[in-house]
Amino acid sequence: xxIPYGKQYIDEEDIQTVxxxxxxxxxxxxxxxxxxxxxxxxxxxxxxxxxxxxxxxxLHAACYAADISKGDEVITTPITFAASANCILYCxxxxxxxxxxxxxxxxxxxxxxxKITPRTKAIIxxxxxxxxxxxxxxxxxxxxxxxxxxxxxxxxxxxxxxGKKIGSVSDxxxxxxHPVKPITSGxxxxxxxxxxxxxxxxxxxxxxxITRSESLMTKTEGGWYYQQLELGFNYRIxxxxxxxxxxxxxxxxxxxxxxxxxxxxYNEELETIHDIVCPVQKxxxxxSWHLYVIQIPSEKRREVxxxxxxxxxxxxxxxxxxxxxxYYQANGFKYVNCPNAEQLYKGxxxxxxYYQLQDHxxxxxxxxxxxTLK
Ligand SMILES: *Cc1c(COP(=O)(O)O)cnc(C)c1O
Numbered sequence: 071x072x073i074p075y076g077k078q079y080i081d082e083e084d085i086q087t088v089x090x091x092x093x094x095x096x097x098x099x100x101x102x103x104x105x106x107x108x109x110x111x112x113x114x115x116x117x118x119x120x121x122x123x124x125x126x127x128x129l130h131a132a133c134y135a136a137d138i139s140k141g142d143e144v145i146t147t148p149i150t151f152a153a154s155a156n157c158i159l160y161c162x163x164x165x166x167x168x169x170x171x172x173x174x175x176x177x178x179x180x181x182x183x184x185k186i187t188p189r190t191k192a193i194i195x196x197x198x199x200x201x202x203x204x205x206x207x208x209x210x211x212x213x214x215x216x217x218x219x220x221x222x223x224x225x226x227x228x229x230x231x232x233g234k235k236i237g238s239v240s241d242x243x244x245x246x247x248h249p250v251k252p253i254t255s256g257x258x259x260x261x262x263x264x265x266x267x268x269x270x271x272x273x274x275x276x277x278x279x280i281t282r283s284e285s286l287m288t289k290t291e292g293g294w295y296y297q298q299l300e301l302g303f304n305y306r307i308x309x310x311x312x313x314x315x316x317x318x319x320x321x322x323x324x325x326x327x328x329x330x331x332x333x334x335x336y337n338e339e340l341e342t343i344h345d346i347v348c349p350v351q352k353x354x355x356x357x358s359w360h361l362y363v364i365q366i367p368s369e370k371r372r373e374v375x376x377x378x379x380x381x382x383x384x385x386x387x388x389x390x391x392x393x394x395x396x397y398y399q400a401n402g403f404k405y406v407n408c409p410n411a412e413q414l415y416k417g418x419x420x421x422x423x424y425y426q427l428q429d430h431x432x433x434x435x436x437x438x439x440x441x442t443l444k
Contacts, residue, residue, distance in 0.1 A: 073435065074251035076361070079325065079425040084317045091313035098308040106296055106312035107260065109319045114227075114237030116262035118269040121312060122276050123368035124225045125246025127305040128259035129157035129194075132242040135261075135271040136192050136218045138163040145185050146194040146222075147177040148391035148411040154222045155392045156197050163191070167393055169417065171407035173350050175199070175363070178410070179207035186211070192218040197236060199349065199388075200252070200358035205231050205239060211351050220244065225360035227252040228326040232354045237262045242272075247315055250424075253322050255315035258307050275302040325425050329359035332423055332432060336362050339436045342355040345370070345443050347417075361388055362423040368416035370443065375419065377442040386420045 073368040091102055103121050111119035124127050138144060138161040146154050147166045168181040175198050182193060182197075193212060195203040203221070212219045223229070224246035226236040237243040242265075245251075247258035261272050274281060279300030284290055287297045340346045347365035351357060366374060371387075378385045391411045393403040422435055 071431070071434065072382045072384070073422045073427070073431055074384045075420050075422050077426065078254045079321070079423045080314075081256075081321075083271070083320075084314055087313045087317040088310055088363065091246060092131040092190050093278045094309070095130050096309045099306055099307040100186050102312035103307060103344075106255070106315045106319075109175045109316055110227075110237075110260055110263055113319065113322070114235045114243070114262055115266040116238045116243070118266070119260050119262045120143050120269065120272040121307045121315075122235035122259045122261070122305040123247060123307050124257045125244060125251075125259040126153040126157065127303070128244035128246070129153055129222060130160050130303075131272050131275045131305060132220045132244050132261050133157045133161045133192075134275050135242065138191060139190060142190045142191040143187060144192045144194060145177075145190060145194050147197055148406075148408050149175055149223065149389055149414060150196040150363040150392060150394055151224070151389060152392050152395065153224075153405060153424055154194055155398075158194070158277045164189075165392075165403075166190070167391075167403075167406050167408055167411075170198075170414065172353055172414075174201055174203075175349075175414055176201060177208075179211060181408075182208065183211055183249045183347060186215055186217075187379055190215065190217060192224055193222045193241075196222040196325065197229060197358075198226075198361075199351070199363055200227065200229050202227045202229050202231040202236055202355045202357070203354065204352075208237070224248075224251060224360050227324055229358035230356035236358075238264070241265060242268060246312075247318075250360075252325060252360060253315065253318035255307070255311040255318070258311045258315055267400075269432075270302075272298050276305045278302045278304060283298040305376050316361070324335075325359055328425050329423060333357070335357045335363050335432060336423075336436070337422060337438065338362075339437075343440065343443070350418070359423060362421045363388060364419050364421060365414065366419055366443065371417055371419065374439070374442045378435075378438060381434075381438045383422060387415075388420050389415070389418075391415055
């Protein structure tokens with residue numbers, strides 16, 4: 071038996087939707103892109119959405135639209151995929167790492183406050199594992215210091231904070247549709263926003279900075295005319311990917327409910343085990359349960375990891391603190407110190423969690439884990 075830590079679920083409806091698109095007039099930049107954007111925007115309750123090639127492109131576009139440039143500092147968490155900080159570097163900004171909270175593993179608003187300087191321009195809050203960050207506190211700080219807030223919700227499509235879906239309350243929220251994420255489009259990403267100005271910048275950035283809109287151009291020379299106004303990229307997403315995304319959106323609530331049920335089962339079975347710290351749920355928050363992470367004693371982590379792999383259970387570790395990577399160590403982050411993040415990393419383990427994880431497979435994971443911990 072081979073059990074991955076995460077996996078997509080594709081059904082016949084998904085396949086048929088993509089095939090229908092292959093037979094249509096548009097393979098890219100067609101109606102499916104707009105429909106996918108509408109579907110996500112409506113779901114999360116945001117005014118605008120811009121679909122792009124992947125979640126990293128979404129973060130890059132968000133940093134660009136936030137006007138991050140040389141000299142600007144952006145505060146984020148070290149317990150995330152490298153893309154959450156890399157996007158700041160793409161714009162020549164400086165990532166500043168704030169430590170995490172010991173209970174939720176999310177960025178600590180108090181440490182964010184401590185790390186603010188006159189150069190701070192934005193905060194990138196990552197809803198790690200799908201558990202929402204303390205957004206009220208983060209927004210209060212942002213308002214006080216006039217900072218932009220970007221939410222990296224790569225894990226959090228479907229998560230809720232105080233009764234609202236993640237994706238509608240900050241300046242911008244980014245999503246990823248990589249196969250292990252809450253829904254997939256193969257590769258894909260999206261930015262949601264309620265700000266018309268940011269929306270226009272995101273649209274330009276996705277397509278080389280080029281526009282055909284007469285209201286944006288300095289002049290026109292005829293119907294063929296277009297202008298490049300900014301230096302953007304080709305971050306477009308195909309209609310094939312968006313067709314899959316639209317079809318997957320119809321199943322999102324089903325996916326989330328199953329993940330929640332599996333997480334509850336893990337909690338029930340593992341909570342009482344002395345050597346395991348289970349994830350906590352915060353009042354007023356509903357996690358989308360992208361990941362189920364436990365902490366085990368650090369001296370046992372490597373052995374448990376290896377024994378689980380041998381049993382065909384592909385547990386994983388999310389994440390190595392970003393500033394610990396050689397690239398960051400060699401580029402000015404050698405003396406960064408986030409003790410809670412480093413402590414958490416030492417004992418972290420992500421257990422398999424995905425829509426098609428069947429009861430007997432989950433029981434096998436639980437039993438194998440219990441045995442290897444003995
Ligand atoms: C997956 C992920 C990304 C990047 O998304 P891609 O679609 O793989 O580019 C960014 N941030 C976090 C937290 C992620 O998990």
